[in-house]
Amino acid sequence: MKNIAILGSTGSIGRQTLEVIDQHKDKFSVVALSARSNAELLVDQARHFRPQYVVITNGNYSYVKQALQPLGIEVLEGADNLLTIASLPQVDIVVTALVGFSGLLPTIEAIKHNKNIALANKETLVVAGEIVTSLAKEHNVKILPVDSEHSAIFQCLMGEDPSWVEKIYLTASGGPFRGMTREQLKNIKKEQALNHPNWSMGSKITIDSATLMNKGLEAIEARWLFDLRPGQIDIIVHPQSIIHSLVQFIDGSIKAQMGLPDMRLPIQLALSYPERIPSSFQRFDFASYPSLTFEKPDTDVFRCLDLALEALNTGGNLPCVLNAANEVAVQAFLDGKIGFLDIAEVVEDTMNKIEFISHPSLEQYLECDRRAREYSQSIIAKKS
Ligand code: NDP
Ligand code: MG
Numbered sequence: 411m412k413n414i415a416i417l418g419s420t421g422s423i424g425r426q427t428l429e430v431i432d433q434h435k436d437k438f439s440v441v442a443l444s445a446r447s448n449a450e451l452l453v454d455q456a457r458h459f460r461p462q463y464v465v466i467t468n469g470n471y472s473y474v475k476q477a478l479q480p481l482g483i484e485v486l487e488g489a490d491n492l493l494t495i496a497s498l499p500q501v502d503i504v505v506t507a508l509v510g511f512s513g514l515l516p517t518i519e520a521i522k523h524n525k526n527i528a529l530a531n532k533e534t535l536v537v538a539g540e541i542v543t544s545l546a547k548e549h550n551v552k553i554l555p556v557d558s559e560h561s562a563i564f565q566c567l568m569g570e571d572p573s574w575v576e577k578i579y580l581t582a583s584g585g586p587f588r589g590m591t592r593e594q595l596k597n598i599k600k601e602q603a604l605n606h607p608n609w610s611m612g613s614k615i616t617i618d619s620a621t622l623m624n625k626g627l628e629a630i631e632a633r634w635l636f637d638l639r640p641g642q643i644d645i646i647v648h649p650q651s652i653i654h655s656l657v658q659f660i661d662g663s664i665k666a667q668m669g670l671p672d673m674r675l676p677i678q679l680a681l682s683y684p685e686r687i688p689s690s691f692q693r694f695d696f697a698s699y700p701s702l703t704f705e706k707p708d709t710d711v712f713r714c715l716d717l718a719l720e721a722l723n724t725g726g727n728l729p730c731v732l733n734a735a736n737e738v739a740v741q742a743f744l745d746g747k748i749g750f751l752d753i754a755e756v757v758e759d760t761m762n763k764i765e766f767i768s769h770p771s772l773e774q775y776l777e778c779d780r781r782a783r784e785y786s787q788s789i790i791a792k793k794s
Pocket of ligand 1: 417418419420421422423424444445446447448449467489506507508509510512530531532533556557558609610611612613614615673
């Protein structure tokens with residue numbers, strides 16, 4: 411039996427993690443759940459899975475407490491308590507399904523307490539990949555990828571020596587605006603950007619997928635997860651989202667991992683690793699996909715991808731700045747304060763403004779995140 415804490419259980423990844431656990435109650439047990447504000451769903455989940463703890467960071471604490479305390483569930487309030495549940499002695503795996511920078515400190519806390527991490531929250535590695543991965547090594551902790559591309563790479567690397575890797579290809583669907591010009595993107599509405607062709611996900615990652623920032627964040631995530639040089643990471647658009655990513659080895663051989671787009675598969679593998687366990691997920695039918703196609707991403711139109719690759723190549727605190735500005739800009743776009751193409755502008759201006767640090771400490775990352783947010787807010791205030 412593996413004991414699991416899910417940070418962000420009410421989100422897209424959190425809910426799918428619980429679906430997987432529900433199918434394998436003999437293997438996984440839920441010890442703790444958390445939500446930011448969705449108190450009703452958190453209570454429903456807790457009634458069903460009976461964790462020992464739930465945390466609501468920013469919502470109706472008294473409602474959750476009244477509903478769950480009589481069941482013997484400890485109800486905690488506030489973001490600090492994400493650290494409490496990430497470090498419980500009885501927890502084996504922490505699933506990090508929070509959005510954005512909020513995942514960083516709980517993930518670090520979990521690693522310091524020797525918990526394996528099922529990592530969905532890619533922003534943690536984007537912001538402070540160097541610190542997080544070296545801490546994981548020090549504590550002999552596994553960071554198991556939930557992101558489908560990284561799970562694909564992880565699976566392609568099973569049984570291979572890391573020194574045999576020449577490069578990796580991350581596949582990208584291209585999002586809802588593939589093939590469009592900048593002119594066409596000028597007046598994109600939030601509803602159009604939230605309509606992803608292949609995946610149903612939380613709103614932040616859906617916008618990141620529409621700008622292609624998501625693929626840039628994933629390149630940075632891959633750099634740290636698989637200890638690669640930036641030059642070993644390539645991106646290829648594959649609109650069908652059947653090949654989830656590929657590894658090319660030093661003899662020229664390429665391995666790909668494929669299947670229908672379904673996040674429950676990488677989630678299940680992250681929980682069951684080093685074993686594979688059966689699933690009833692729909693199987694791939696070759697005859698339904700007579701052609702799988704590939705094309706280069708258009709970084710002139712999708713500037714966010716270019717900016718993220720610049721941050722990947724430069725390193726230091728630049729990915730942290732990029733991430734902070736992007737979080738602020740995506741929220742501003744969702745709030746109707748800026749246009750779709752403004753997202754890249756806000757990110758670029760902020761990257762040019764914040765002072766470069768080559769090997770920041772954790773405190774410097776926190777400060778850098780704060781300053782980058784402040785600066786991007788000020789640009790947005792001028793625009794709106
Ligand atoms: P959602 O927005 O659907 O869910 C986020 C979860 O975290 C919710 O439980 C939410 O609570 C909680 N939360 C959000 N912000 C905070 C905060 N500041 N403090 C505490 N809790 C918070 O996101 P997704 O599930 O789509 O994504 C989660 C992570 O996984 C992201 O990093 C994303 O990039 C990554 N990912 C997601 C994929 C997907 O298919 N969805 C695929 C690959 C990676 P509440 O519901 O109460 O708001
Ligand atoms: Mg992905």
